[in-house]
Amino acid sequence: MTPRLEGKNISVTFGDIFRKVEAVKNVDVSLEPGQTIGIVGESGSGKSTLARVLAGIQVPTSGQVTYEGANIWQGKTSYPGQMRRKVQMVFQDPYGSLNPRMRAVHAVAEAVTFHQKVVGNDAKKIAFDLLDRMGITQKDALKLPRALSGGQRQRVSVARALSANPEVLIADEPTSAIDQSAQSQLLSLFSELIADGLSIILVSHDLGVIRYLTDRVYVMESGNFVEAGDTAQIFSNPQMEYTQKLISSIPGHITKSR
């Protein structure tokens, strides 16, 4: 079976010939249909860069990304034509990723118009439905982002991404800027979406979130994968010292409760 999304030998180098930073070094990653994978690592380990490469925002220095066997890059455009709809991304900062002058429903309707070629009140109706699915009421949908909480804003971002009916959702630290109770609401939403057949690539340094949501996990350290495998296996029996260090830094005792 061809993987849904696959990256082979991906390297990303920043800087010029005098001062090079290798953010990602020759990594292979693959996402099977219906699977959810996690990428964990510390700040600066290259996990966000890798996510951006998979989303087609960052051009890899070498290596290639394929979506259901087809190369996503055609010249300088990534995900040409209809492919773009299949892979969508949600960003880390819920405060910076929405237009402050646009009400939530209009922000979503804009994405609906762009992706589904529906305009006006029809788009707005779809937007209300989408927001309703995210647990945002009609009343809240008419608010400006500044009147919404961090968790609500993040759900508006997810609604925007889902308006394209994607098959893969790449989420870069979706929970790190929001409260614990808002976090559990967002994660419940994600697990419902997974049950509905969406694949999620979750980038996080929060191992609790990774353990809860993913099937496979890749552990990243300074641009390399140091460990990869089934989430349950990695958490119960981490092989590498780096992974053990990450797991032991979690407040509470995740390993014990498993």
Added chain:
Amino acid sequence: MTNELLVDIDSVQVSVKLSRTRRLQIVDYASMQIRRGEMMGLIGESGSGKTMLCRGFIGTLERRDAYISGGKILFDGIDLAKAKSETWRAIRGKRIGYVPQSALAGPNPVLTIEAQLLETLKNDPKLDRQAARKRAMELLDIVQIRRPDIVMKQYPNQLSGGMKQRVMIACAIALQPELIVADEPTTGLDVTVQAEIMKLLKDIRSEFNTSIVLVSHDLPLINDVCDRITVMHAGATIETLPSSEIENSKHPYTIALYKSRIDLAPPRGELITIKGQPPAVGGWQEGCRFNQRCDFVTDACLVGPHPKYIQLSQDHQTACINHASISDKVGSR
């Protein structure tokens, strides 16, 4: 840890000036006792008033156009709620240290680390310039910065987030305060760095017998490092309890917060969420402010003022009027 009380916060209210005549009360009932050498965790959702309460006891409320409108904050017998600026000058930084929330924006970007530490240390009349410089090196050593001689000459943009937070902690402990207020010191830092910073705070506590107030919205973290926990919700403290007793909590909000811990859930199983949103600041309904989100709400919860603390044992206070019947109901759910 002794039982001597260092800080006694009693029914404190904090209000913000919206205009010349309009006032908005953002904290309306906060009670908390901190003992010497104790590590107290203060937890609550965004907007619950935890940062404003902290500002109340480092005396920087005016900068947000806010003031303490009722109650008292006794710090070693001095009422901080009524303190004049001379009193504050003798306390702030010297007897109460503060570690701010945003480590990345904390240090002054145009001063070297040495200059920042000396700025704090010049408040100590016993130290001349030479001695202060030596002390600054010592402080960097205490916060476990390697090669302090190099870091002294560096600017904040040359340091990582974890190192900047260590420098801020060094500034906070420079004059050996009796109380350190750390307002979400690890938000935005990695788990590994977070674990190191927490260990550092614990070490400082045990070495200097400093009391520490750790503010966070991360319950597992607070539960792990603190002796006692105070929970805030919608401008009021609703429960104070020892962290070892977190499972015997008597307030539905604390219980829900504890149960929504992600590490207790089976992968992709049902996550317990607290339904709804926290009530808007100041727009509080009658009765207990948690009544819209509570699973155990009774008619008595819907009327009257927000409940005050009920003493359950020496270390455990709760603001739930149904506390006696809560624990049975939780078990049967």
